[in-house]
Amino acid sequence: MKHLTRWLVLLLAFAMVAAACSQGDDGDATDDTEATETTEATDDGDSTETTEDMTDDTEGDGGDMMELATDFGVDTENMTITLGLLSDLTGPFGPLVSAIAEGIRVYWEDVNANGGINGYTVELDVVDTVYVVDSHVQLYEEMRDNVAAIQHSTGSPHTVAILPQLAEDSMLTIPLTWYSGWSDPALNANLLSHGSPYCLESMNGISYIAEDTGGTTIAIASVPGDYGLDGAAGAALAAEALGLEVVYDGSGQIIPSDETTLTAVANGITDSGAEIVWTTTTPGTMSAIFGQAIANGFNGAWGGNSPNWSPSFVAPDSPIKDAIAEMYYNSTYQVPWFDPAADAERELFRQYNAEAPALDYYLEGFTEAKIMHEALLAAYDNGDWTRAGILAAAKSLESVELGSYAPSEVYAGEPNERVQRASYIGRPDPAGLAAGESTGWTLSEGPYTADITAAYEFNEACYSLDG
C-alpha cells in the first residue's frame, strides 16, 4: 500500500508540473476556438479588450455586414444572440411564469423564422430559480457570461439581490415583477420595467369595485414582501382617496406556508363585515381564504392584484366557481387571451404552439419579448451589441408600442410621467371556461385608469424595501 501511494503521489506531482508548463498553450487554444465562451469571459477584467477582438473578427468574416461591437452572448460566427430567463417554473408562481416563458419562446421562434434580428437568431437560456434568492443569485452567476441581456428576472427581492452584479456587468434586465420601486433611480439603472405597479393596480381595482358596488368599507389582506405590501399600500391609498373605511387591515398577515394565518385572515375579513375585500396574495392562499370566508357567511365584493388569480378558481370541478363568479373582480395588465384586441398575438402563438391550453400569461411573455426586441434593434442600429451597448440603447428608448392588447410603455421623463397607470378589470366567466371560449374571465373595462390613479402623484415607491 505504501508503495502504491508513493507512486500515485509521484505521478500526481509530475502531472502538475507538466500542466504548469503547458499552461500557456492551453490558454491560447481556448482563445482561438471559443472566443465567446465562458473561459474567455471569466478573466472578467477589461471587456473592452474582448470587444475589440470581436469587432475585428466580424469585419473579417462578415464583409458587407455593418460593423457590430459585441462582447458576451453574441456569436458572430453562427449569428446568434442569447438571452437569459431567470424564471420561477416550479415555485409558487410556476403556473404564471412557465406560461410567460412559453409566450417568450414562441415570440422569438417567430422572429427567428422571419429572419431573426437582422440575420441573428435569438436563443434563450431558461433556468428555474424556484423563487429562491440564493438559487437566483447562483443561476445568474452561471449564465451571466453566456447572455447578452436578461429577458426576465422573477421576483423583487431576488432581482434586488443581483442588482450589484447587474450593474457590474452592465446587463439589461426586464424585471418580472410589478413592484412600484422599479421607478426609483437607485434601483432601475439596469432595469426596464413594464405594466402598472401593484400599488397603482390596486387603486384602479378598488376604485372600479367601489364604483360598481357602491361599497363603503374595505378589508385589506396581503402576503409580506414587496409584492404583498406594495399592493396593500396601494389599497390603503385608494381607501384614503375614495373615503372608504378600512375595517380590517391584514397587510402582510398571509403567510403561504402557514395555514393558520389563512384562517386568521378569513376570520378577520368575515368579522369586519367589509363590503369590499382587496387581497394581494398567491392563487393557492387566495382560494383558501376565500373558501373559509364564504364558509363563515361572507358575501362582499372581492378583488385582488393580477397574481392573485388562477383560472382554476372557475374550473368545472372547482367548488367555489359560482361564488367567485358572483363576487370576484379580476385585475391584470392586458386583455384576456380570447379578446379581439389580442387576435394577432393569439394567431401568431397558435402557429407555433397549437396544443398548449389557453392562458392569458402568454401575452405577458409577448410584452416582455417585444420590449427586449425594441431594445436589441435600437442597439443594433447603434452598431453596439455589447451588454453595455444594449443597456444604453434600452435606456434611451422613449416608448414601446405593444399592440392593442396592452397599453404602450413610456420610458422617457420623470417617474410620475412615465409610470404605467392603466390596468384591465374583468369578471370571472366559468361558463366560458367550460365551453373553451374564455380563459375564465371576460374584460369589463380596459385599459382603465381610475380618477384617483390618474391624480396620484407618483414620485417614490409605495412600499420601500429597507437596506
Add this chain to the structure above:
Amino acid sequence: MIPTVVLAQAGATNDFAEMVAEGLSLGSIYALLGMGLVIIFKATRVLNFAHGALTAAGAYLIAAFASIYDIPGRWIPGVAPWFSWTLSVILALIAAAFLGVLLERAFIRPMVGEEMFAVALVTLGVDIMLRGITNDFIGTDPRPLGDPFGTQILDLGWVTVAYSEVAQFFTAVVLVAGVALFFRSRTGIAMRATAFDQEAARAQGINVGRIFSIAWAIGAVLATVAGLFISIFPRRSAGVDTSTAFFVFRAFPVVIVGGLDSVVGAILGGFMIGFAESAAVSYLQFDFLGAGFGGIVPYIVMLIVLIVRPYGIFGTEEIRRV
C-alpha cells in the same frame, strides 16, 4: 350556492362557537394524522417523516380517480355524483394503501434492526423523494378533488359549519372507532404484540413483516383521508397543491404531546392542539405577535408538555439500560 339565509345573518354568529367548531374541525384532521403516525410508530418503531408526502400523494390520488380521470364514474353513467365520487375515493384509498405497503417494503424493511434515528432519517429522504414525484403529477395549478359537498353550509344559528366539515368530523369518529376495533381484532392484537417485542412476537408465530405492511397501509389510508379534508372547501377550496404536504409539520407536535406510542394520546393530543390553535387564531390577535402566531402554537404546547413530561402525556417512558 350559498344559501341567502346565512348571508343575512353574517356576523351574527358567536365567536366562541366559531372557535369550538374550528377546533373540532382542525382537531379531527390532527387526530387522523396523529393516529396514522402512532400506528406506524407502534408497529415499526419509525417516526414517519414521509407522512406529509403521503397526505399529498393520497389527496392527489383522490383528485386523479374522482376528477381528472373520473374512474369508475366514466363507465357507469347515470349514477348519482356522490355515489361515483365515493367509489372513486374508495379506489384511491386502496391505491394509497398499496403505496404505503410499497414504501414500507422498499425502504423500511431493509432497515429492520437499525437505530431509530437512522430509520426516521430514511423516511425524511422518502418524504423528499415522494413529494418531488407527487408535485410533478400535481403540476403547477391546484387539482380539485371533485367532492359533492360543494360550498354548502349548515347554519345552526350561532355558528355556520360547512357540510364538508360535518362529513369530516363523522368520518374521523368512524375511523377512530374503526382503529379501536382493529386493535381488538386478531391482527390488531398481533400488532400490539409486535409493538411490545418484535422477537417474542415472531416466536409466537406472528408474521412481523405482514404486520409492518398492514401498519403502513393503515397509516397511508388515514393520511389520505386527512389529505382529502385538507384539500377541499373550506380549507383549500382549489384542491391539492404543492403546499398540501406541509400541513403535516403541524401534526408532529400532536404525537409528541400525546406520546409517540399511544393511539389515545394521538386522538386527545390532536383535539387539544386543534383547540389551542383555533383559540390562538380567534383570540390572540395582537399586533406585537405579528403574522402566523397560530402556526407555532402546536410547538409551544408541545414544549410546555415536554418540560413536564418528556415522553408525552400518554407515552411510555423508555427504560434505559446499559
Add this chain to the structure above:
Amino acid sequence: MRGRPLLYTSYQEDQSLLNTWTKKLMAALFLALLLIAPFGIVPGLGFLGDNDWVKLMSQVFIFAIGALGLNLLTGLAGQVSLGHSFFLGIGAYTAAWLGGEAGGALLGEGLPMWVWLPAAAVVPAIIGLIVGPTAVRVRGLYLAIVTLGLVIIGEYVFRNWKGLTGGSQSGRTHPEFQFKFWKEGTPLFDFGQDATIAGFQISSEVSTYMLMLGFAVAAVLVAKNIQRSRTGRAFQAIRDRDVAAEVMGVNEFKYKLLAFGLSSAFAGFAGALLASFVGRSIPERFDLFLAVQFIAMIIIGGAGTVSGTLMGAAFVLILPRVVRDLTDWGAAIVESGEGVLAWIGDLFIATSPDDFGLINTLPGVGPGLSVDQLNGVLFGLLIVLFLIFEPLGLYGIWLRIRNYWKGWPFTY
C-alpha cells in the same frame, strides 16, 4: 518506524492529526489543489476557474463549516437535530445587526468584520446553551421534533422581527467581507473588489474564495481537535450508550449541552458567512429544508468523520449543478437526434411538448420531472440509499477503495 504504517509507539502518535506520512502528503496536496483551483490552471479541472464554479466552491466551504458543527452534535454526540438552520439564522442576523448598515427601520451598527464574525459564532452558542437544557431533557425522536420546533418558531420570529431581518419576503442586505480597523470609509482590504496583490490580478470572487477556504481549514482543525480531545471522546461515549457513559464518569448533561453550544457556534459562523456571501437574505432562507440539507451532508458524507463531512458538503452542493449540466448536455444530444446516445436519451428526456420522458427540459409544460424536481428526487433517494446501503457514507466508500488497494494485487 518507516514502512510500518500501523505501528504506533505512543498514544500521542496514534491520536495525532495526520497519523501517517501518506495522510500528511495527501492533505497537503489536496490543500494545494484547492489553493490553485480558482486560477483555472489545474489540468482537467480548468472549469474550477470559472466564476460560477469559484462561487459554488466558496459555498461548499461555507456549508462545510456548518456541516462540521452538525457533525459534532449528530455524528459524534449522537443527538439528531433538525434545528441547525435556526442557528445559522441567528448567526446571520447577529452579523447583520452588528456589521450591517442601518437603513429605514433596519438595525445595523456598521462594525468591522473582526467584531461581527466572532459574534456570529458566540451569540448562537449562547442561545444554544439556553435552549439546550430543554433539548437535553428529551431523547431520541422526541429531540428531533423539539429541534424541528426550533426551526418553525425561529422562522416565525425572523419573519416578524422586521427591524432585524427586513421582514418576510423582503429581507435585508448583509455586511460585506472587508478588513477594517473600525468604521473608517476605505477598508484595508475589500473582498468585494478586484485587487492587485504583489503584481497579481485577483478578482473579488477569488479573494472571497480564499477567505472562505481559510475559514474552512480553520474550522476543520478546530473540529478535528475537538474530536480527538477528551470532549470528543466523551461525546462518542454518550452517543454509543448514554447510561454507560455516565457510569464511566462522563457528565451527560454537561457534555450534551456543550455539544449543542459548539455545534451552534459552527452553525452561526457558517450562517453569517453564507448570508454575507449571497449579500441578501430573506427570513424564509433559514427553513427546514436548509436543516435537512445539512443532515443529508453528514449522512451522505459519513456521520462522525470530519473528512466524510467535507465530502458530503461538496457532494450535496455540487450535485444539483452537475445534474443540471448533464440534463442540458443530454437534451442537446437528443435534439441533435444523431447516434445511439440520442436514441437512448430520448427515452429519458422530453424536449418537445408531445414527447414523453422521465425528465422534462421544457419550461413547465407536460409530464416529466423538471430539473429542479429531479434534483429533489435524487437528493431524497441518495439519503435513503446511503442510509440503507452505506451508513458510513462517502467516507465508507473511500475506506473500501483504500482497503482494496491496500492488498492489491492480492485480495487477501
